[in-house]
Amino acid sequence: MSRASELAYAKIRAHLLSGAVQPNEQLTEDQLAQITGVSRTPVREAVRRLEDELLLVRSDTKRLFVADWSRDDIEEMFALRQMLECHAAERAARRLSRAKITQLEAVNHALKDAIAQTPPDVARFLEANRCFHEAIVDAADSPRLGQMLGRLVEAPVVLRTARTYSLEDLKQSARDHDELIAAFAARDPDWARAVMGSHLRRAFHTFAKSVGPKGGSAGLDQT
Amino acid sequence: MSRASELAYAKIRAHLLSGAVQPNEQLTEDQLAQITGVSRTPVREAVRRLEDELLLVRSDTKRLFVADWSRDDIEEMFALRQMLECHAAERAARRLSRAKITQLEAVNHALKDAIAQTPPDVARFLEANRCFHEAIVDAADSPRLGQMLGRLVEAPVVLRTARTYSLEDLKQSARDHDELIAAFAARDPDWARAVMGSHLRRAFHTFAKSVGPKGGSAGLDQT
């Protein structure tokens, strides 16, 4: 994307995740234009992307509001991500070159380094983790799949989840990645799918524990 | 969407599917604005949607081209649709009210009527079919899932596929729908998923047969 439009997207997104706004709060394009320092034209483009990611929603009369994510919404989001990313892992297992697998190993090595710090460097962990999963989706070589997962992974919940990881959770993630790499090296799509499935399903339960039992809006509220 | 923007979307889409343009042909926003009779602003919004649906693509320098769908792209598109719509069927089986199931029966009745014509009324069949599947996705009650499937089903290939249906194919579709309804009535998610899976997979093979063996661009070319 172009400069102003990309800037607007980043700033609005940061604004939403910062907690400066409440779920269901109304926003106007003018406000956002002021906040971002660009005109409404690129703001509207940024807003469209954020609507795609369901961070913003429009009322029936086109007015703009901060989205409210229910616990069910989030659960469904995890389910979709699992479904799509398992598929990606399966395809990747058939396509990954030896060189790419080596790259994955390097990324997971960096991830382990981040964990080995005291205290663990969560930011670096997240970045390495993102990079690892992105490489797999890339290797799946399906534009649409990549597009869909791109939108899901942008979801705010993913960010919040990792904050609640315990050290043991982080280590288990690294082990999952190791096993994924093994499945790729063995060119075993079924194995890769299965590992990815349990990897992501565990992430969901980690999240579920951290937000407590069912019911209520678990989205962007800063409790 | 708003009037001009929606109009632009519809006109551009029709223009693409009409065969007046070739895959990889360049388009400009100005051209499209002239064709649609609105200014570039709503055209840009329409173009963004068509990019989402991968009917249009942008070069690395933001220039706009008609997308070229390879046979592999289409195969992957079917696979994704199958994955998502099976999931939708599963969720729908848990949620569909008796009243909604009755509505599905009515829709499928209309579909059978369309088939019973001599010759079969393919347009009405397609409309009823779209309606049937849409109702299921609706019942799945997952905004993201709906969004994703919306984009996939918009894909041009779906339209072309039905043109090659034989009468027997059409009848089999109706039978599949009947069985889906039975699975919903029984509130059996596994059954619903399985029926949906074979239903869509068969559609893929019908398509695959019609475009011939692997290799080459099977997308928008008007052969």
Add this chain to the structure above:
DNA sequence: CGGACGCTATTTGTATACAATAACGGTTTG
């Protein structure tokens, strides 16, 4: 003759002014 440079024309990106539409509030009327 080939390749690199720079000019021009084309195309996309952004700002702004204006039009259309929807919400709000006050008033009127049954």
Add this chain to the structure above:
DNA sequence: CAAACCGTTATTGTATACAAATAGCGTCCG
């Protein structure tokens, strides 16, 4: 007192003018 109507204000949608970036082409220099 409630509900519908109308004018005002707020908000989104569209057109247009202009700015930035990019491609295409001709020329100049080696």
